[in-house]
Amino acid sequence: MKTDTLAARGSRAVRRVLEAELSAARARGAEHPNVVDVGGGSGGWAVPLAAAGCLVTVVEPNPNALATLRRRAAEEGVSDRITVVADDSDALGAHVAPGSADLVLAHGLLEVVDDPAAVVAALAKAVAPGGAVSVLVANRSAAILQRALAGRLAEARQLLSHADGVLPGERDTVLRRFDVDGVQAMLEAAGLVVALVQGDGVVSDVMPGAGAREDELAEFELAAATVSPLRDVASRLHALARRAS
Secondary structure (H helix, E strand, O other): OOOOOHHHHOOHHHHHHHHHHHHHHHHOOOOOOEEEEEOOOOOOOHHHHHHOOOEEEEEOOOHHHHHHHHHHHHHHOOHHHEEEEOOOHHHHHHHOOOOOEEEEEEEOOOOOOOOHHHHHHHHHHHEEEEEEEEEEEEEHHHHHHHHHHOOOHHHHHHHHHOOOOOOOOOOOOOOOOEOHHHHHHHHHHOOEEEEEEEEEOOOOOOOOOHHHHHHHHHHHHHHHOOOOOOHHHOOEEEEEEEEOO
């Protein structure tokens, strides 16, 4: 299972959406919103969320990642706000009560699990009425475009035709990539209503020397995140969905 990667952490556009969700949870009366981070790795989301006053449950099987998570939590003084569950994502229902989470995260996870549909169904079951499920996934279209622009056209054609958007024998760790229609369909099949699909990393992952103008780049990414076709070729897709009423 993945650990704390860029795919798990997300951009300013992702953070803005999640901050709005937590504000909405507090407006509903949740003084300390209940967040479940499935495949939470070494705490890239869990520790900042706990520092912001959330009660966070992290479901993660990787012992090395969990050791780092515990260290980070101790350093930030939020260990008492983080519950660690050392288990796989398919055991989510055994550890999290149905309808108990204000926000459920699955960032950088659905690309690597054996049965993404089953995981999404578990996420949907865990979220409370009015709450939200946030998924962040690798974008198939971005992988195709990046290879084509690099002159690796044979690989780009293979990715274009492969059902899961991966190359046979690829050294990458992902089992599948998603496009906008695919991630929406997967969430809707679990009974969720998709509220937003935005791009994460429209140009920042492929733009040389981006660090020299970091603020300007961040502002562009924020503006472009929801604009198609820019959204549709971002390195990752971020979707937010809610339980159907």
